[in-house]
Amino acid sequence: MPRVKILLFASLRDKYGVKEIEVDTDGSLRNAVENASKQLGREFIDEFFENSSYRSDRLILVNGRHIQFLGEVQLKDGDIIAIFPPIAGG
Amino acid sequence: MTKMKGGYIGKILFVNLTDKTIRTEPIDPQVAEKYIGGKGYALYLLYYRYLKEYMAKGMSPKDVNPLGPENVLIFATGPITGVAGVPSPGRYHVMALRSPLTGSVGSANSGGEFGPYMKFAGYDMIVVEGASEKPVYLEVVNGHAEIKDASDIWGRNVFDTTRVLKNRVKAKNVSVACIGPAGENLVLMANIMNDDHRAAGRTGLGAVMGSKKLKAIVVAGEEKPQVAKPDEFRELSRNLIERMKKNPVTGEGLPTYGTAVLVNIINQAGMLPYKNWQFGYNPEADKISGETLAKTFLIKRRPCWGCQIGCGRVVKVESGPYQILYSEGPEYESIWALGNTTGVMDLAAVIKANHLCDELGMDPISLGSTIACAMELREKGYIPEEDLQGIDLRFGNAAALVESIWRTAYKSGFGAKLALGSKRLAEMYGAPELSMSVKGLEMPAYDPRGAKGIGLNYATANRGGCHVTGYTISPEILGLPQKIDPLTPEGKAQWVKIFQDLTDVVNSAVNCLFVTFALGAQDYADLFNTVAGFNFTTDDVMTIGERIYNLERYIMSYYGFSAKDDTLPKRLTHEPMPEGPVKGQVVELDKMLAEYYKLRGWVDGVPTKEKLKQLGIEP
Numbered sequence: 228m229p230r231v232k233i234l235l236f237a238s239l240r241d242k243y244g245v246k247e248i249e250v251d252t253d254g255s256l257r258n259a260v261e262n263a264s265k266q267l268g269r270e271f272i273d274e275f276f277e278n279s280s281y282r283s284d285r286l287i288l289v290n291g292r293h294i295q296f297l298g299e300v301q302l303k304d305g306d307i308i309a310i311f312p313p314i315a316g317g
Numbered sequence: 318m319t320k321m322k323g324g325y326i327g328k329i330l331f332v333n334l335t336d337k338t339i340r341t342e343p344i345d346p347q348v349a350e351k352y353i354g355g356k357g358y359a360l361y362l363l364y365y366r367y368l369k370e371y372m373a374k375g376m377s378p379k380d381v382n383p384l385g386p387e388n389v390l391i392f393a394t395g396p397i398t399g400v401a402g403v404p405s406p407g408r409y410h411v412m413a414l415r416s417p418l419t420g421s422v423g424s425a426n427s428g429g430e431f432g433p434y435m436k437f438a439g440y441d442m443i444v445v446e447g448a449s450e451k452p453v454y455l456e457v458v459n460g461h462a463e464i465k466d467a468s469d470i471w472g473r474n475v476f477d478t479t480r481v482l483k484n485r486v487k488a489k490n491v492s493v494a495c496i497g498p499a500g501e502n503l504v505l506m507a508n509i510m511n512d513d514h515r516a517a518g519r520t521g522l523g524a525v526m527g528s529k530k531l532k533a534i535v536v537a538g539e540e541k542p543q544v545a546k547p548d549e550f551r552e553l554s555r556n557l558i559e560r561m562k563k564n565p566v567t568g569e570g571l572p573t574y575g576t577a578v579l580v581n582i583i584n585q586a587g588m589l590p591y592k593n594w595q596f597g598y599n600p601e602a603d604k605i606s607g608e609t610l611a612k613t614f615l616i617k618r619r620p621c622w623g624c625q626i627g628c629g630r631v632v633k634v635e636s637g638p639y640q641i642l643y644s645e646g647p648e649y650e651s652i653w654a655l656g657n658t659t660g661v662m663d664l665a666a667v668i669k670a671n672h673l674c675d676e677l678g679m680d681p682i683s684l685g686s687t688i689a690c691a692m693e694l695r696e697k698g699y700i701p702e703e704d705l706q707g708i709d710l711r712f713g714n715a716a717a718l719v720e721s722i723w724r725t726a727y728k729s730g731f732g733a734k735l736a737l738g739s740k741r742l743a744e745m746y747g748a749p750e751l752s753m754s755v756k757g758l759e760m761p762a763y764d765p766r767g768a769k770g771i772g773l774n775y776a777t778a779n780r781g782g783c784h785v786t787g788y789t790i791s792p793e794i795l796g797l798p799q800k801i802d803p804l805t806p807e808g809k810a811q812w813v814k815i816f817q818d819l820t821d822v823v824n825s826a827v828n829c830l831f832v833t834f835a836l837g838a839q840d841y842a843d844l845f846n847t848v849a850g851f852n853f854t855t856d857d858v859m860t861i862g863e864r865i866y867n868l869e870r871y872i873m874s875y876y877g878f879s880a881k882d883d884t885l886p887k888r889l890t891h892e893p894m895p896e897g898p899v900k901g902q903v904v905e906l907d908k909m910l911a912e913y914y915k916l917r918g919w920v921d922g923v924p925t926k927e928k929l930k931q932l933g934i935e936p
Contacts, residue, residue, distance in 0.1 A: 236581050237574055240608060284565065286796055291587040291598075291898020293794075296802045309585040313565035315795050315834050316576030316628075316649045317785055 228252065229304040231259050236311045239274065243267045256289070256300050259308065274310060286311040319346055322850025323545030324396025325354065329362075330440045330462055332455055334529050335386055335447030339462050344441055351933060353845070354395030354441060356424065357825035357865040359412040362444060363389060363422070364872050365935075367414055378875035383417035383521075384503060384528035386448035390423075392435065392494065392534065393442045395827040396849035399433030399622070400542050402554035403844060404561055404836065405829035407621030408432055411509060411517040416780070417528075418505045418521035418683070418738055419757040421873050424780045425519050426824060427494075428621035428629070429512030431536065434492040438538035445531060454495075454533040458488050460540070467532040471501060474676045475510045478533055488537035495533035496523045497678025499726040503527050504736040506683035510675060514645035515621070518680040520758060520780050521738075545850030553847050557840060561625055564835035566797065571628040571831060572618060576649035577607030579762075580657070586794055586803070587898030588767025589653065592660050592712050593689040594753045594888055597764045598897035605656040605664050607649070614668060619645060626831055632668055639669035639719065647671035647681070650784070653762035654685025659692060660712030670719050677726035683738060686759035688721050690739040690752050691731075699746040706730040750887050755782035756878070765885070765904045766894045768793040770801075770809035772904035773913060776883045777813065777922075779869045785830055787817035797834055806905040810912035818862035825865060864932040867917075867924045871934065880922030883910060 228251040240246055248266060252259035257276070264271040274285060281287055287294040288309040294300065302308075321327050321344055329342045344354075352358045367389050368378060381387055391412045397403045409432030413423030435443065439460035449464075452471035456463050470478050475497040483491045492512055500507035500523030507523030508516045526532075544550045561567045570578060583589045584602040591599040603609060614634055620627035630648075634641050647655070647668055655674075656667040674681040692712050694700050700710075708724075708731060710717045724732025734742055739759055743752035753760055758781025765772025770789030778786035789812050793803040801812070822841055823830050842853040853861075870878075885906055893901045914920070918928035929936060 234585070236585075237570065237578055237608060246603075286582060286794075288582075288585050288898075291585055293796075293800060293803070295800050296804075307585075309582075311582050312570065313795075313797075314570040314574065314578045314582065315566040315791065315797060315831070316571070316579040317788055317790075317830055 229254060229302050229306070231302050231304070231306045231308060233259065233263050234307060234309040236309065237314050238312050239310060243271065252302050254301050256294070256302065256308065259302060284313050321346060321349065321396070323543045324400060324849035325349070326436050326439060326441050326540060326542060328440050329442045329444060330457065331444045331446065332462065332464065333446045334449040334453065334464070334531060337464050339464070350851070351861065352865060353822070353825040353861060355393045355410045355825040355827035356412060356821060357861065359391040359393040359410065359442065360422070360865060360868050360872070362391060363412060363414050364868060368872060368875065379877055381415050383413070383415040383420070383423070383525060386529070388525055388528070389414045390445040390522065390525050390529070391442060393827065394432045394436050395825055397844050398827045399436040400544065400848055401623055402550065403623070403828070403848065404557050404832045405621065405624040405626055406433065407624050408827045408829050409435065410824050410827050411522050413520070413522055413525045415876070416520035416522070417503070417524045419781045420876055421756055421780060421878055422869050423520045423522050423525060425509070425517035425522050426827070427509070427511055427515045427517040428829065429492070429515035430490070430622045431492040431494050431511035431515070432827060433622045434490045434538070435536045436542055437490045437540050438536035439540055443534060445529060448528060449530040452530045452532050454482065454535065455531065456486065456535045458486055458537045460538065470532055472498065474498065475678050476513055476676060479513055482533055482535045486535060486537050489539050491535065491537040493533055493535050496526045497676060497726065499678045500524055500527035502726065502728050502736070504679060504726060504728065505738045506680045506687070507678055508680045510678050514675050516675070516680070518682065519783065523678050544848050546847045550847040553843050557836060558625055561832070561835045566834040567626050567831065571626050574607040574611055575628050575630045577610050577647065577652050579649045580606040580652060581608065582794060583763060585898070586767050587894070588764035590658050590753070590762065590764045593658055593693040593751065594764060595693070596896065597767060597894050597899060599657055601662045602657060604662045605652050605667055609664060613664065621829070624829065626829070628831065634665045634668055637665055639663070639665040641669055641672050644668060644672040645675070650761040651681040651685070654682045655718065658689040659685060659718055661715045661718050662713070663715045666715035666719055670722050673719065673722040677723060679722070679726060682761050683759045684722065684725060684735070686753060687735050687739040687742060688718060690743055691735060693751050694743065694746050694748055697748070699748050704731055704734070753886050753888070755885060756882055758782045760784070763790055764894070765889055766902040767899040768803040769806045769904055769909065770803070770812050772885055772889060772906060773809050773813045773909040774817070776885050776906055776910065777913060778817070779866065779873060786820055787813045788820070788830070789813055789816055791834070804899065804902060806909045809909050810916050813913060814916050817866055818859055820862070821865040822858055822862040825861070860932070864934060867928060867932055868934050870919070871924050871929060874923045878922070880910070880914070883922050
């Protein structure tokens with residue numbers, strides 16, 4: 228089973244108390260997030276998903292690429308998922 | 318001439334430092350209708366009152382010396398500056414006929430209190446012409462302006478100058494905009510500081526002020542701008558501020574973390590320039606992130622005048638070699654420039670370096686980038702050791718970074734070379750390709766190999782390698798107002814044009830660009846209409862932005878700027894990103910440029926006669 232890392236940033240770090248969590252996955256992002264939620268709480272799944280799509284107000288990157296532009300995601304061993312709440316600067 | 322209906326105070330102050338004369342003029346409603354205020358109105362004056370006059374007298378625009386008395390400096394507010402209840406109304410804009418760093422038009426924007434207090438002092442704008450033989454400062458209190466001797470404060474740092482001059486004024490709402498030793502010494506990246514830690518940072522306007530021997534402008538007063546339609550404005554204000562509060566960026570993200578929250582996302586996207594743009598990912602970036610800043614050195618927020626967001630940071634480094642018990646900032650681009658691109662990952666050292674930039678009056682973006690350029694030049698053997706005079710300028714050396722700040726301000730040792738900026742520095746040492754700048758202005762914090770739109774913006778921004786001119790990072794990485802694919806060059810030209818035009822509206826309002834994370838052109842039309850009595854539609858507002866952008870580009874063409882200057886360093890167009898999430902990417906600039914010029918109605922990077930006519934810009 229591939230082992231991947233989920234990195235949390237900004238207010239999500241404070242909310243869940245961790246900067247990163249390593250989890251197994253069957254290859255899908257949903258499974259990785261579900262496995263993470265066993266440690267971080269069920270609401271962690273809602274950080275990523277609303278209904279069955281990705282949350283529009285979250286920035287979700289897989290290996291640095293926005294999830295919207297990746298098509299079907301097949302996670303491999305060592306992949307990095309990063310999640311950000313709405314942030315900005317200039 | 319009819320008076321303005323609201324918003325504006327209605328007066329422009331003209332100060333000639335050569336013959337020490339002062340005069341005032343009313344705001345011209347016809348000019349305001351086309352250019353609003355702030356940057357737009359200032360550009361109108363720069364072209365029609367100065368550049369055209371110089372040409373009529375036989376001077377070639379190319380001979381306008383940015384450090385000569387013929388340069389003109391304009392401190393400008395707009396109709397919604399200093400109006401309580403307007404979202405983030407605290408900013409002001411500074412324009413110069415010519416920048417000593419780039420040779421293009423000089424332009425910079427700042428927050429704090431100076432903008433509103435200049436209006437309360439009785440003027441929408443202050444125009445500075447000529448040059449004084451001896452150091453002077455300008456005091457504008459309750460409508461009365463006086464040029465005063467500054468010989469006892471010449472040489473003093475920004476904080477001393479501010480404190481001394483504020484104490485001399487017995488009036489309410491006092492603010493000081495001044496230069497530090499860097500501006501006095503004509504360091505090309507010298508800035509204008511106000512209210513101690515706010516900066517009109519880019520394009521070397523501090524050196525322009527220094528060349529005029531103008532140490533400071535002090536403003537104070539109690540005249541409040543009137544509102545044309547008070548009931549409608551009150552309703553609008555309530556609505557807009559509610560939207561800003563509910564918006565997760567303006568209502569939560571920016572207040573909590575400040576701009577430094579960008580370090581991690583830009584790094585995760587593989588485009589945080591590392592070691593002078595050789596790489597785009599730094600595994601240690603979190604050490605200098607907004608999250609780390611919030612947990613370690615942050616004490617509180619500091620908003621600009623009237624601002625509901627409050628993204629300003631107040632910090633304290635309690636102990637250690639980089640101890641500083643009170644400072645403000647650092648912002649994202651400052652952290653990146655003094656930290657990541659120099660390889661310095663010690664946040665306390667970055668805060669100290671940023672503090673010194675404020676104290677001495679220099680732009681940390683240009684300075685940090687110039688130091689990083691020097692580090693790479695040195696690493697590759699271009700700089701003889703004796704030039705460094707014992708300073709071990711290498712990537713990651715925090716002590717050398719901090720030492721280089723004061724050396725640059727005083728042009729001491731190698732600092733004299735750093736003071737020239739990265740373009741001249743790299744040319745001098747025979748490796749011009751190692752300056753990561755456009756038109757001589759160092760680009761900040763976003764590698765366009767990871768977001769092609771910002772690459773097009775860097776190449777075409779009028780003031781040089783500037784990110785805020787057309788901040789397409791917003792849709793490309795942050796997903797605001799919507800997510801677009803950062804790695805495609807397709808369709809980017811349209812985004813860049815729209816962002817550039819809207820930004821010039823914001824720079825003329827004058828308002829804070831961060832408001833645009835929540836509000837848009839329609840909201841600015843509503844603000845202009847209720848505060849100042851205009852009758853603008855959204856289209857009118859965007860046309861005004863386009864007009865201002867084109868007028869600036871038209872002036873630049875007189876200096877010789879054209880498509881040949883709309884470039885990017887070869888590293889970005891020809892060297893594929895070596896590793897990380899955007900490995901293999903380059904910027905397809907030529908493709909995007911062709912589409913951009915078509916949308917702009919420009920040929921060879923210059924507005925056509927037809928375009929100027931369409932926008933109502935008289936040649």
